[in-house]
Amino acid sequence: xxxxxxxxxxxxxxxVELANARVNRALKEIQLIGxxxxxxxxxxxxxxxxQIIRAIESELDKLREKFKSGSDRGSNxxxxxx
Numbered sequence: 001x002x003x004x005x006x007x008x009x010x011x012x013x014x015x016v017e018l019a020n021a022r023v024n025r026a027l028k029e030i031q032l033i034g035x036x037x038x039x040x041x042x043x044x045x046x047x048x049x050x051q052i053i054r055a056i057e058s059e060l061d062k063l064r065e066k067f068k069s070g071s072d073r074g075s076n077x078x079x080x081x082x
Contacts, residue, residue: 037049052078
């Protein structure tokens with residue numbers, strides 16, 4: 001039983017370690033995407049912005065479902081339409 005507790009503790013520690021790193025990295029990347037909204041530096045359309053936001057929202061929906069079901073489905077890469 002002690003080994004099972006160590007295994008669970010180890011799994012928890014690994015989860016916390018990876019979650020902290022990955023969530024912070026994702027937040028930073030989202031902030032960088034937000035920097036693209038600077039009209040003085042970039043030229044984009046409302047359609048471009050909507051596509052970016054829709055892609056991120058879609059991945060968040062998939063993330064919610066994964067945590068609800070515990071599954072690990074793959075995702076598609078984002079590609080801005082021209």
